[in-house]
Structure formats: C-alpha cells, structure tokens
Amino acid sequence: MIALGQQIENKFLTAVNKKSGNNILDCYQCGKCVSTCPVSSFMDFPPREIMQMIKLGLKDETYMANSMWFCLTCAACSGRCPREIDIPRVMESIRHLAIEENVNPDDPHVKNIRKFHEIFLDMVRRYGRNYELRMMAEFNIRTRNLFKDMHLAPKALLKGKIPIGHEKVKSAKAIQRMFKLAEKLENTK
Amino acid sequence: MTKLTYFPGCSAHGTSEEFDSTLKLVMKSLDVEMEELPDWNCCGATSAHVMTENLALALPLRNLVLAEKLDNKTMGIACASCYSRMKSTKVEMDNHPELAKKINSTIVEEGEYKGDVDVKSMLQFFYEDIGTETIAGKVTYPLKGLKIACYYGCLLTRPKNITQFDSPEYPMSMDNIVEALGATATPFDFKTECCGASFSISDTEIVLSLSGTILEMAKESGAHLIAVACPLCQSNLDMRQPDIAKKRGKKFDLPVLYITQLMALAFGYPLKDLKPSKHIIPIEQALSHIGEEIATPEVKKKPKKAVEAESEVE
Structure with a gap:
C-alpha cells in the first residue's frame, strides 16, 4: 500500500x-x-x-x-x-x-540484431579486424536464412565488391587479451 | 609536405577498396604523405558499443595509443564509423582521466594514452587542413555540368559536441569541395538523414526504407550522382539500390561515388583509376554529363559565409 x-x-x-x-x-x-x-x-x-x-x-x-x-x-x-x-x-x-540483467526481448528483429552484433564482435576477437564476407555468411547460417541476399552475391563477388580474402592484426593475442580484460571490467562494476 | 597518420578501417581494405585507392591518389596530388597506422585494429564499429561499455572504448583506445607512437600530429580516418568511434573515445578519455586509466588497463603492451594526437575524418582534413582553394588549384579536369547531391550521413557531423565540425543539420563542407572541383552541388535536404547503417545485414527492410527515401530526395534535387564519404552509406545506397528500385517500382540510376573518386577524376586521373567495375550502379552514364552547360543555375543554397557565421554561433 x-x-x-x-x-x-x-x-x-x-x-x-x-x-x-x-x-x-x-x-x-x-x-x-x-x-x-x-x-x-x-x-x-x-x-x-x-x-x-x-x-x-x-x-x-x-x-x-x-x-x-x-x-x-x-x-x-x-x-x-x-x-x-x-x-x-x-x-x-x-x-x-x-x-x-540478462533480459532478452522475444522480438525476432531484436534477436537478429543481437546475433549480428555478436558475430561481428566474434570476428574482431578472432582476427582483430572485421571479415565482411564471413560475417555475412555466418549471419545467414545462424539465423537459418541461407539464401538471404544471395541474389546480390554474383554481382558483389564477381565485381570484387566484397573481397573473398581478409586481413588480421599481427598482435592478435593483444586483442584477445583486451577482450578478456574488458569483459572482466564489465563484470566487476 | 604535410604528414598524416592514416587509419583506413576494415572497409577500406574490404568493400570500399576504391575509397582507399583514390584517397591515396588524391593525397599524392595534394602533397600529403600518409603513413598507415601500423597494426591497427577494428574500432568495434556499432557492435561494440551496442553490446558493451568497456570494449567499445578499449578497441579505439588501442589505435589512439598506437598513433601516439608516430610523429604525426593528426590521424585521418577514412571510414565515418571508425571516425565516430575514435573521436568519441578521444573526447571521453580527455574529459575523464579516471575512466581513461581504467580502460587503459586493458591495453597491456601498447602503453599509456597521452591524448596528443588529433583525430579527423578525411572530409574534415580536406576542408580544414587543405582548404577548397588549394583543392580548386589542383583541378585539371573540371567537373563542370555534373550535378551532385552531397550525402554526409549521421556520423561525419554528429553529435556536434564530439565532431566539432560543420553543421549537424545542413553541412556544406562536401558541397563546397564539390563546387571547387567545378561541379554543381544540388540543394539536398536529406544530406544528414541516416541510411540505416549496419541494419543492412540484420534488418534489411529498414535500410530499404531509409535509403530509399534518401535516393528519392537526391533524385528530386536533380542530381546525376550522389557523393559520400562513408563506406557503409556507399554500400547501402549503391548495393541496395536495385532492391529499393524494385520495391518502389521506379528506377533511380543514381551512382554513389566517394568524394575522393570525384577529386581524383578532377585532378586528372583516368576513369579506370576510379575502379568503375566496383560499382553496382554504373558510373559512366552519369559522368558523361561533364562538359554540359547547366541552363538554369540551381540556387536556394546557403552561401558559404552564412554557414560559417552559423557554426560560429553554435
């Protein structure tokens, strides 16, 4: 009352x-x-x-x-x-x-948006840089929508718009350590 | 010779390679020596700050610390998103030394952040450090007759307290550069509307809607093409344009070029150096308007002086 x-x-x-x-x-x-x-x-x-x-x-x-x-x-x-x-x-x-607080809205849009950001950060954690083609492919696999944007693929890939290879930083270990330390900071607030 | 630390960002070495290559040509003409930041890492883009607080600052901070090891006073950043993340981090670190110390603890090998390197977008560097007069002086192939809608997107001029550059509502820096190249900048009200950014992959419908309106407005302004300075804006407006056209039942035929491609062309580099094959919407047709007489001059634009006075007030 x-x-x-x-x-x-x-x-x-x-x-x-x-x-x-x-x-x-x-x-x-x-x-x-x-x-x-x-x-x-x-x-x-x-x-x-x-x-x-x-x-x-x-x-x-x-x-x-x-x-x-x-x-x-x-x-x-x-x-x-x-x-x-x-x-x-x-x-x-x-x-x-x-x-x-680990609240996950049920909205399918939110789920896709979250998944995209998780995959993006995963690329950065692994390579220190984004790997655009792999990111797009993983997004399609993990959202079970394999053919999303496939109509763009022939044009984009043949024209070299989206390169097939990728780069990574030399000090990949430093980046991985940064991810760990930043996560730790996140949890100790 | 001016020296500049160069931060390309993942896109400039990927989907926007033509931005990177024409930027290098333009800088050569302008007598600027670019030193690429050794072993730079991804700035975290949208994803880091959407999901986390500390990592969103740590990733750009490592690049800022690396930049301080070089002798150059300024770091020029190609990608608008990288620029936004890096400049936000710099402002945050400079204003909150305690926070800077905390975030610095995640960067073990690279050293301490001092804050003595300035961060600028390439557009800002061209406008402030080079100037439109010098740019006009390098033009050997004036883009006369070409009508261009200059699209800035969100991050090059916003938020004002972070970018401290141009107007957040109606910027004119790119318009002035385009005019220095001999072209005509069209009055374009949607120049700072958002294109939908990374929703390109995670929620494509939003990008088709937002970028669609931008294309409509650019077309309405009478432009032959759109000029941009951001890789994500370019790919949303160019790569998604066929889908947008299909959805809206009309053709736009608006190629989307980086400002550096236009500068390179005006500085006398051949068309092939612009890498036309990278464009989904072909650029040749639009560029054929170069040399045409424009019958009625498009006015209703703010004069340069008024814009300067306005930004001083702000």
Whole structure:
C-alpha cells in the first residue's frame, strides 16, 4: 500500500541517470525526438515514451521494448532535443542494463540484431579486424536464412565488391587479451 | 609536405577498396604523405558499443595509443564509423582521466594514452587542413555540368559536441569541395538523414526504407550522382539500390561515388583509376554529363559565409 505523501525511490530512474550521465526528469515530453528519429516507426515505444516509462520506473516494460535495439545512434534526436538530453546515450544505457540483467526481448528483429552484433564482435576477437564476407555468411547460417541476399552475391563477388580474402592484426593475442580484460571490467562494476 | 597518420578501417581494405585507392591518389596530388597506422585494429564499429561499455572504448583506445607512437600530429580516418568511434573515445578519455586509466588497463603492451594526437575524418582534413582553394588549384579536369547531391550521413557531423565540425543539420563542407572541383552541388535536404547503417545485414527492410527515401530526395534535387564519404552509406545506397528500385517500382540510376573518386577524376586521373567495375550502379552514364552547360543555375543554397557565421554561433 502507498501512504500519501510518502516518497518511493525510483531505483530504475536513478540507475539510468547514473549510467547515462543524463537527468531523464529534464524531459518535458515535447516529442521532437519522435518526429526526428528515422526508426521511431519501427519501435514499439518511440523515444519520448521510453523517457516517460523510465520516469515512471517501468523497468520490465522498458527492458522488453525493442526501441533501444533499433536506435541507430544517428544522434539526430539529441541534436534537436530542447532539453539537451543525450537520448542515444540513454538508449545505450538501458540496453546495457538489460544485457547485464540478462533480459532478452522475444522480438525476432531484436534477436537478429543481437546475433549480428555478436558475430561481428566474434570476428574482431578472432582476427582483430572485421571479415565482411564471413560475417555475412555466418549471419545467414545462424539465423537459418541461407539464401538471404544471395541474389546480390554474383554481382558483389564477381565485381570484387566484397573481397573473398581478409586481413588480421599481427598482435592478435593483444586483442584477445583486451577482450578478456574488458569483459572482466564489465563484470566487476 | 604535410604528414598524416592514416587509419583506413576494415572497409577500406574490404568493400570500399576504391575509397582507399583514390584517397591515396588524391593525397599524392595534394602533397600529403600518409603513413598507415601500423597494426591497427577494428574500432568495434556499432557492435561494440551496442553490446558493451568497456570494449567499445578499449578497441579505439588501442589505435589512439598506437598513433601516439608516430610523429604525426593528426590521424585521418577514412571510414565515418571508425571516425565516430575514435573521436568519441578521444573526447571521453580527455574529459575523464579516471575512466581513461581504467580502460587503459586493458591495453597491456601498447602503453599509456597521452591524448596528443588529433583525430579527423578525411572530409574534415580536406576542408580544414587543405582548404577548397588549394583543392580548386589542383583541378585539371573540371567537373563542370555534373550535378551532385552531397550525402554526409549521421556520423561525419554528429553529435556536434564530439565532431566539432560543420553543421549537424545542413553541412556544406562536401558541397563546397564539390563546387571547387567545378561541379554543381544540388540543394539536398536529406544530406544528414541516416541510411540505416549496419541494419543492412540484420534488418534489411529498414535500410530499404531509409535509403530509399534518401535516393528519392537526391533524385528530386536533380542530381546525376550522389557523393559520400562513408563506406557503409556507399554500400547501402549503391548495393541496395536495385532492391529499393524494385520495391518502389521506379528506377533511380543514381551512382554513389566517394568524394575522393570525384577529386581524383578532377585532378586528372583516368576513369579506370576510379575502379568503375566496383560499382553496382554504373558510373559512366552519369559522368558523361561533364562538359554540359547547366541552363538554369540551381540556387536556394546557403552561401558559404552564412554557414560559417552559423557554426560560429553554435
């Protein structure tokens, strides 16, 4: 029961503010971010609503949203926000918090986006650089969509648009150690 | 002779090889010696900062530390995404010494970050360090008659506090360079809209939608071709163009060229040096407009001075 006049701490708001270095309470819901965002129509809650959800402490609903996974970090919104909130940074913070707490939205788009980023980072961990062709191939295999973009392959491969070979860094060990140490930092926060 | 540390990024050694090769030609003409950063690694691109906090800073930081071992004061970065990651990391490290120390602990062999190397996109380097007058002075084959929509994408000018370059809403640096080459830059309102970036692979529909609108607007501006300075923008607008055309039921026939390809052409290099075969949308037809008279000059553009005054206010 909530007693009148009693302040309830909004732990979610505090956590997002701390991680993002912004004050979400600054948002006065003008919606400029929504009209600016190129992908707001793909999100189940556009940025303005996400801001309000954080203010209301709706942690689970925010974590289950696909919005922060669709954010392209294009920073069009933050450039126009009259309250100067770094919205991409806020999106990033709730995404990182959701990852830390191991929440996985069921949205198939989010699953594909996550898989892509995991494969990309795997390439970097292995070679120190991205290996574009292998990344695309692995993405098709791991999303069980073998023929995705195959109609582009003859043109792209024959024209040398997508090279078949790849490069790697000489100090591959240093990169692998960096991945391990960075992971450790991530866990000791 | 100006010296510059060169960070190509994975794409310049992969899908955007023609960016890398024409950049080298252009720099040769401009008397700039480029020293490629030895043993550079991937900046982590979108994926590192989407998934992790520390790795997203550690990967670019290693490159910044390596760059400090060379004598050059500036590192020029070909790819817009690499530039964004590297510059963001630099700003973050310079403003938060505690964080810098923490992230530096993941880079064991390379040494300490000092922060004495500047990071610039190649567009910024051309505009600020070389200047449009010098560029115009190197032109032997003016691109007169060619109408170009200059597309900057998100990361070359945004966020303003990170890039500290040009206008985040209506930049003009590339337009001014293109005009220095003798071509006409068309008024193009979608020059900083996002193309959909890495969703090209993970959620292609988004790229078809976003890049589609950009192509429509570029076509409407009367352009013969689109100029870019980002490998991902180039591949989304070029490689995905046939699919977009099919979906929208119209042909765009808008080739997408790197600004360095246009510079190389204007500096007198032959067409074959632009590697036309790498383009999905052929470039020859558009380039045949060179030499044509433009009957009605397209105006309604902000004059250069107004843009400068505006960026000073900001």
